[in-house]
Amino acid sequence: MPKETVYSIVWSAKEDLYELHIPGDHQVWTREDERWFSWLKQCPSFAFQGRSGHITLLKERRRYGEGYWYAYRTSHRRTTKKYAGRSEHLTFARLEMLASALGTGVSPFPQAVGQTAESTQSGSSMLIPKIQAPRLQSTHISREHLLARVDEGLTRQLTLLCAPAGSGKTTLLSQWLASRASSTGTSEPVAWLTLDASDNDPMRFWSYLIAACRIAKADFGQAALTQLQKRWQPSVEPASLEGVVTTFLNELASSSKQHILILEDYHLITEARVHETLSFLLAHQPTTLHLVISARSEPALPLPRLRARNELSEIRANDLRFSLQETREFLRVARAPHLSAEHLLYLDTRLQGWAAGLRLAALTLQKYTSGQEVGQLLAALTGSHRPVLDYFMVEVFEAQPPALQHFLLLTSGLKQLTASLCNAVTDRSDSERVLHALELANLFLEPSGGSERWYRYHPLFAEALQYEARQRLGEEEARSVLCRASLWYEQQGQWPEAVEKALQAQDNTRAAQLLELICELSSVPPTGDLSILTHWFEQLPAATFQQRPHLCLYYATALLYSQNGAPLSPSLLVQIEHLLLLAKEGLSGTGERREQGRLFAMRGLLAWRQQDIREAQTFSERALSCLEEDDSWYSISLNVIGQIAFLAGHLDPARQCFLAVLARCASSSNQTLKRAMIGRLSMISVEQGDLYQAASSMHKMLAEASQQKDLDDMCLTHLGLAWLSYLWNKLPEAEQQAREALRIGELLFLLSRRINAQLLLVLIQHAQGQHNATQQCADLIQQFQEYEAPQLYRELAFWQASLCFLDGDLSAVQRWNDLRSQRLARPSLALYEREELLLARFLLTSDRQTEALELLEPLLRDARAAKRAQSIIELQIVMACAHARAEQMHEAQVALHEALELARAGKYIRPFLDKGEVMAHLLRVAFTQVREKSLQAYLQTLLSAYVRKPSTSHFLATSLSGNSLTSKELQVLRLLSAGYSNPAIAHELVVSVHTVRTQVRSIYSKLNVHNRLQASELARLLHLL
DSSP, X not given: OOOOOSOEEEEETTTTEEEEEETTEEEEESSOOHHHHHHHHHOSEEEEEOSSOEEEEEEEOOSSSSOEEEEEEEETTEEEEEEEEOGGGXXXXXXXXXXXXXXXXXXXXXXXXXXXXXXXXXXXXXXXGGGSOOOOOTTOOOOHHHHHHHHHHTTSSEEEEEOOTTSSHHHHHHHHHHHHHHHHSSOOOEEEEEOOGGGGSHHHHHHHHHHHHHHHSTTTTHHHHHHHHHTTSOOSSOOOHHHHHHHHHHHHHTOSSOEEEEEEOGGGOOOHHHHXXXXXXXXXXXXXXXXXXXXXXXXXXXXXXXXXXXXXEEEEHHHHSOOHHHHHHHHHHXXXXXXXHHHHHHHHHHHTTOHHXXXXXXXXXXXXXXXXXXXXXXXXXXXXXXXXXXXXXXXXXXXXOHHHHHHHHHHTTOSSBOHHHHHHHHTOSOHHHHHHHHHHTTOSEEEOSSSSOOEEEOHHHHHHHHHHHHHHSOHHHHXXXXXXXXXXXXXXXXHHHHHHHHHHTTOHHHHHHHHHHHHHTSOSSOOSOHHHHHHHHXXXXXXXXXXXHHHHHHHHHHHHHTTTTOOOOHHHHHHHHHHHHHHHHHHTTSOOHHHHHHHHHHHHHHHHHTTOHHHHHHHHHHHHHHSOTTSHHHHHHHHHHHHHHHHTTOHHHHHHHHHHHHHHHTTSOOHHHHHHHHHHHHHHHHHTTXXXXXXXXXXXXXXXXXXXXXXXXXXXXXXXXXXXXXXXXXXXXXXXXXXXXXXXXXXXXXXXXXHHHHHHHHHHHHHTTOTTHHXXXXXXXXXXXXXXXXXXXXXXXXXXXXXXXXXXXHHHHHHHHHHGGGOSSOOOHHHHHHHHHHHHHHHHTTTOHHHHHHHHHHHHHHHHHHTOHHHHHHHHHHHHHHHHHTTOHHHHHHHHHHHHHHHHHHTOOHHHHTTHHHHHHHHHHHHHHOOOXXXXXXXXXXXXXXXXXXXXXXXXXXHTTSSOOOXXXXXXXXXXXXXXOHHHHHHHHTOOHHHHHHHHHHHHHHHTOOSHHHXXXXXXXXXXX
């Protein structure tokens, strides 16, 4: 917890500077200078009250160097801590970013989509005007026939407005929305997304689309949002965008309301992957969604199919043209001078109902009064839209006062305009008045949606203004404008726009500084839109990275995480290695242990991804020796070491690593990492035989994942619970959980999740006696090629061989064993043990007990050393069967007893049940020898399960020892169990007492019991009575 401090840095909006308040003194700073950094080196702590919020800064001393600054903020009795950096890095911009990040919980990193509905609505780093419908302009006229056409389109899947620029597409849609709102009296869910060229990244496209829907309905899309965020986290298999879209569509389908989604300017989308995923949406579109697309050209979507099915409503350029009557009405509303019928007809002939041309004409005509002047103006109109636009632009632009012309040129490059931004760019203070006047005059400006006064230039006008700006403004002034815009965005906490403007200004130094600051203060691993980040890095010249080792490290990190767990291409690997080499050279000799530790952590993570276990271990351990425990990279390295230990079967060290990472999750909001650690700890509990602890953790993980609508974690948890139920032989519950996992896996379009769920169902069905289960397993293998998922393919091959073994198809098992060495994937330790166990059982079928035992003994030693209880159970069960076949009954019972002692706490059933008649006989013998009540009860449960097993009930009921009880012996057994004495039995059956005694001895021998009580208990257990 930070201590109270006597120093305060306070932002003064009135003076436009920062003030230092010290007891008995007062200083001011307008920028970071030598005095500032000198003061920081001497100061132990201070309070910061900036434009973005209030935080406390505390310097934590280290064994090496001056130490590091950390920022703290306490809210609702909870204190949040964030690394701030060294004194030389502590600029005012960095302090403002820290205050913003700690105050809102929003990372400065460009987010794929807001973390919550609140963050989406507040915007974080998302440009809110993109996802708000434009406000309707005052100079519109009613076009009822077009509004009816759009209304009619609601009965179909898609409405397409396809026409050239300036045809009135946006105005028509704005008017349609306003008309529906006034006619229905209710505000139906409408999502509006204005697209630009940067939305060609599929992740960004769907991020903004979901955000637009969340503006319309705050709690909408949480599950799809969570899936989208998880794509940025390294995983075994990248999440599918089709899975995200499916989740999005399912939520729409379950809604009772009709939803409208409008995509404006879709012609700017050229990326095939965006077209593919939107086509997927159209192919599976629910009836509760209507899609509207506005574009200048026909989009690359399955329009012919929609036309054939009458699911496409089209409004084209000819439909949008103004009629002569509409032209007259528009000019009247726009306060243009009255035109004669001849002039009106001439204007209509030249413009051909072009909406943008009419608007420009109305503006131009306002300065002409006589019919002769109007005639001269109209006579100058020739050719297509472009010359008309150029002509009117000159007429309208030149008619404006010089100061207003300069304002328009300076702001022409801004996608969105607001008063304070324009003040910063133009160096004036009356931009709000100017923007309001431009709006009233209907000059170039269009109001955006929302409560704030945001505007945008009409795209055609913006293009023309930008052309004029390039001609009239010098290159130096143009760059200066962009730099001022970048600074404004930075001050507002809109970091992506700040970077974009710095790059456009070719101010690479500033762009690099902003990127370093953004990456430093963002979460690790990054959870934002990495495609945007890597795009920014790509625009920086190579020389920029030569002098910035931190930037090299951040770029390499973004490249690695952007692959979503997919294999790295050779070229990408070379690029990452080069960046890490530059970082290493730049950090050499600087004494920055923290940065060197992060470099080691990154190299360890890269090695882990490349399956270089030795290097991953070495670099991760070196990282831990350099990093402080509260560093995010410390947790990453700890996680790598934990996973290495787990795969090697070293469960206790792995548990310690995962628990340490889990403890650090408590101080962060990374719920996904928290659930990942709970999941890994559950796996360790299973390996250690503590099935009930694993189940408890999985149920907790499922509840949290369900609350956050994290479908991937829900699927994984259902798989885990299904496996536990299978081990407990609770087959109906296992089937239900596996089917739920399969349902979610199919929604996610994840191969591994779906195949694992189907595999579990196959195992369950085989255990239920369904004879086609083995063939179903073979069908699963045919669904993909080995090179696509070699580890999964090897696991499926093992399970198919296991089922063949249970079915008695030993030749199939022999073929599987012959191909083991040719598999592409090296097996994990768990799979390797299972394969060796199957091979040992196969050896037992040909009476090669010695070979089987020699195969398993080293595995048993390793399992005991690592305290892997589940492995010991499985190994000792098979070894007990091996000893029994070798007629080494004492050794068999010793092995079985260890397995039973370890298994009874977790109440394992299936591992015993799958071992057949030999194990059943061993269990029956053990039941007659064990005296401990709890172990007797466990054995009774196991033997009862054998009776219920479809393939063994008859065997157990009639021939547990290989010799069936005769009908006479069964009669004697029933009377004996009922409490009859030998004479009473003889009287009841009308035989001699000697005959009864002979039959009782035979019963004892066949059941391997020694007295009436044992015989009675076993008879009841086996349902012989």
